[in-house]
Amino acid sequence: MSNKDSKNYFSSDFKLGILGGGQLGKMLLYETRKFDIYTKVLEASEDVPSKIACDEFILGDLMDFDAVYNFGKQVDVLTIEIENINLDALEKLEDEGVKVYPPSKTLRTIQNKARQKLFYLDNNLPTAEFSRFAYASEIKDSVDNGGLAFPFVWKAAQFGYDGQGVKVVRNFSDLDDLPKGECIAEKMIPxxxxxxxxxxxxxxxxxxxxxxxxxxxxxxxxxxxxxxxxxxxxxxxxxxxxxxxxxxxxxxxxxxxxxxxxxxxxxxxxxxxxxxxxxxxxxxxxxxxxxxxxxxxxxxxxxxxxxxxxxxxxxxxxxxxxxxxxxxxxxxxxxxxxxxxxxxxxxxxxxxxxxxxxxxxxxxxxxxxxxxxxxxxxxxxxxxxxxxxx
Known part of the structure; x- marks a missing residue:
């Protein structure tokens, strides 16, 4: 929609949906209140920063297809304040005409760190060298075979945030307590x-x-x-x-x-x-x-x-x-x-x-x-x- 359509967002029945109720949502809601834009927030817990600032608060799991889909059907534009969202639900909403920003395609690239890194390679964008592993247990074999050298940065492919899901690996013992799933090992950049x-x-x-x-x-x-x-x-x-x-x-x-x-x-x-x-x-x-x-x-x-x-x-x-x-x-x-x-x-x-x-x-x-x-x-x-x- 271009602003030429002069859609009335302000003090109107337009609804903006926000997936996630953390502090980023709360600060976004300062601005929607400034403009008097009606907001709905979906989050799995009542005890979140955004609850006090939105017009409507809905309890629901952001990774649950039905929760996200049903929420999205009640709003005109849907946005996020966290990346870990059920993307299949977002895709279906887009197919049915709900405006989802950022688009699910962008989120799919970004949500998984291995996919994100491959995207940089495919598009000739400069990034640190890395190896991708389906299981963390494969890292040890790679070091043994000379494919990977200490030190490197381990990153979980999904669900890392605020320093969680990232670890500098300097020796074999640092590998012991890593989560098992898909991950990347990135060359340490001085x-x-x-x-x-x-x-x-x-x-x-x-x-x-x-x-x-x-x-x-x-x-x-x-x-x-x-x-x-x-x-x-x-x-x-x-x-x-x-x-x-x-x-x-x-x-x-x-x-x-x-x-x-x-x-x-x-x-x-x-x-x-x-x-x-x-x-x-x-x-x-x-x-x-x-x-x-x-x-x-x-x-x-x-x-x-x-x-x-x-x-x-x-x-x-x-x-x-x-x-x-x-x-x-x-x-x-x-x-x-x-x-x-x-x-x-x-x-x-x-x-x-x-x-x-x-x-x-x-x-x-x-x-x-x-x-x-x-x-x-x-x-x-x-x-x-x-x-x-x-």
């Missing part, structure tokens, strides 16, 4: 930076990109600690990263947001790590720092509205708030007052009542005209606020 570019595409084919961001990772948890916008890289590298992200977007023909995570090697090559076809951790800074944040942009894209400016008003850094090690149970945010005293600091608390080690519980944005000052304040935030339990 890299200088991890970068990300968010690309947005609407059905009319308009495409915009956000500035390249830089991600600093927690060494043990394999989770992003800081997202820095703009990335502290030269113009040439930024250009190359943006071009590669646009190529991925073009080949995948997604609709909505596509976050492309990349490695910058020591000789400034850009290699694609993986992609996410939805609002993404690397774009949270945009809520405070950009003219159009990633969540509003995702809605504009899906509804085929004009895409907003992706420029930053100010430098932004995002700090992930994750559960502290050694704490599980009812969450307590310690030293919140101390970080609220700092200039340019905005906390976002997701609404998960229970904390556990490394669980994503919220994030904090730090904005400043000077990226170096923002980074310093971000460090202070990281060292001050603690996500613990009662």
């Amino acid at each position: 890299f200088k930076n991890e970068l990300a570019v968010i690309v947005v595409r609407n059905p009319s084919g308009d495409v915009v990109t956000y500035p390249v961001v830089e991600m600093e990772f927690h060494p043990e948890a394999n989770q992003v600690e800081y997202v820095i916008c703009p990335a502290r890289i030269n113009e040439e590298v930024a250009q190359k990263a943006t071009e590669i992200a646009l190529q991925v977007s073009e080949k995948m023909q997604h609709i909505g947001i596509l976050a492309v995570e990349m490695f910058q090697t020591h000789d400034d090559k850009i290699l694609i790590n993986e992609v996410a076809p939805r609002p993404h951790n690397s774009g949270h800074y945009s809520i405070e720092a950009s003219y159009t944040n990633q969540f509003e942009q995702h809605i504009r894209a899906m509804l085929d509205l004009p895409l907003g400016s992706t420029a930053s008003k100010v430098a932004g850094i995002m700090v992930n708030l994750v559960g502290a090690e050694g704490y599980s149970g009812d969450v307590v945010y310690e030293n919140m007052e101390a970080i609220l005293k700092l200039e340019g600091v905005t906390p976002h608390i997701y609404g998960k009542k229970q904390t556990r080690p490394f669980r994503k519980m919220g994030h904090v944005t730090i904005v400043n005209k000077d990226i170096a000052v923002a980074r310093r304040i971000a460090q202070q935030v990281k060292e001050t606020i603690k996500v613990i339990s009662k």
Whole structure:
């Protein structure tokens, strides 16, 4: 549907369906409320962040064909905030005229990491060398036969998230407790930076990109600690990263947001790590720092509205708030007052009542005209606020 059809999405009987009820859905719902777009959310548990923010909440398993299909029949446009969805149900809904964004074809490529990596190879897109295994037990034989060398990165083909389903394998004993199923073993890339570019595409084919961001990772948890916008890289590298992200977007023909995570090697090559076809951790800074944040942009894209400016008003850094090690149970945010005293600091608390080690519980944005000052304040935030339990 083009905006020439002047479909009335606002304060109308139009219904947007969201599969998944986590924090990404909750932040998407800030924007639907801003526009007064009617929303329905499907999720398997009542105890999720999105429940408070949608117009209608439906309980159902996202991997269950009937639950997803029946939900989709009640909405005009269907989107996701998590990739692990029953794709057969989405395909049937598309066949019956429901608009599903991103399309099931895009999700099928992305949902399985082995398939995603093969897609890069087939389309001559730069990515780290890898081997694909139907069973984790085959990895040992491959090492014995010289097909694979330590160290490498093991990734489960499906259902990995937030550092789960990824492990650096340095020796045989690291193979002992790996899950059994389909996986990939990826060559360890010594890299200088991890970068990300968010690309947005609407059905009319308009495409915009956000500035390249830089991600600093927690060494043990394999989770992003800081997202820095703009990335502290030269113009040439930024250009190359943006071009590669646009190529991925073009080949995948997604609709909505596509976050492309990349490695910058020591000789400034850009290699694609993986992609996410939805609002993404690397774009949270945009809520405070950009003219159009990633969540509003995702809605504009899906509804085929004009895409907003992706420029930053100010430098932004995002700090992930994750559960502290050694704490599980009812969450307590310690030293919140101390970080609220700092200039340019905005906390976002997701609404998960229970904390556990490394669980994503919220994030904090730090904005400043000077990226170096923002980074310093971000460090202070990281060292001050603690996500613990009662």
